[in-house]
Amino acid sequence: MQHAESRKYGIGDASYQAAGGETGIRKLVDEFFDRMGSDARFRQIYDMHPADKDLSRDKLARFLCGWLGGPKLYSEKYGGISIPRAHEHLAVASAERDQWLSCMGETVANQPFADDFKIYLMQQLFVPAEAVRRRVELLRQSRDAT
Numbered sequence: 393m394q395h396a397e398s399r400k401y402g403i404g405d406a407s408y409q410a411a412g413g414e415t416g417i418r419k420l421v422d423e424f425f426d427r428m429g430s431d432a433r434f435r436q437i438y439d440m441h442p443a444d445k446d447l448s449r450d451k452l453a454r455f456l457c458g459w460l461g462g463p464k465l466y467s468e469k470y471g472g473i474s475i476p477r478a479h480e481h482l483a484v485a486s487a488e489r490d491q492w493l494s495c496m497g498e499t500v501a502n503q504p505f506a507d508d509f510k511i512y513l514m515q516q517l518f519v520p521a522e523a524v525r526r527r528v529e530l531l532r533q534s535r536d537a538t
């Protein structure tokens with residue numbers, strides 16, 4: 393049943409609404425970065441970010457609005473983006489991917505979202521997180537081969 397229920401989140405802006413729209417997504421992202429900066433388990437990925445964390449917060453929040461089916465706020469302000477390409481300069485292996493997903497998972501768990509949406513959201517976020525890891529690995533392999 394849960395599977396049939398959660399399928400609705402992929403339609404139109406259902407996910408954006410389930411996350412509380414821009415206000416809910418900005419709150420999620422703020423708490424995500426607060427957690428990342430205050431918990432030693434996430435120190436490594438926190439330190440990978442540029443000093444201007446307000447910019448990182450704005451970028452991720454705007455990206456997630458569009459990615460969840462809401463307004464394309466990232467491209468409005470920053471232009472086009474490919475998530476794997478935007479992370480090519482970073483050292484993201486499984487450990488860093490899992491840090492990001494754990495930090496996000498713990499933050500999502502604290503949000504006033506429906507339980508089936510929390511599960512759906514984390515399943516969906518695994519896809520770009522893994523795509524980042526894979527892109528970084530492929531680049532490393534092609535560099536090692538030359």
Ligand code: HEM
Nearest residue numbers: 437440441442451452455478484488489492520521524525
């Ligand atoms: C796999 C684990 C991930 C790690 C370790 C990670 C880490 C980072 C870091 C360190 C930056 C700042 C890069 C810089 O400015 O130099 C960044 C930027 C960003 N990340 Fe991630 N990230 C991960 C996954 C994701 C995922 C899954 C998403 C989206 C669902 C995402 C969305 C973004 C966005 C939108 C930016 C801003 C890109 C830009 O405008 O240049 N990240 N990430």
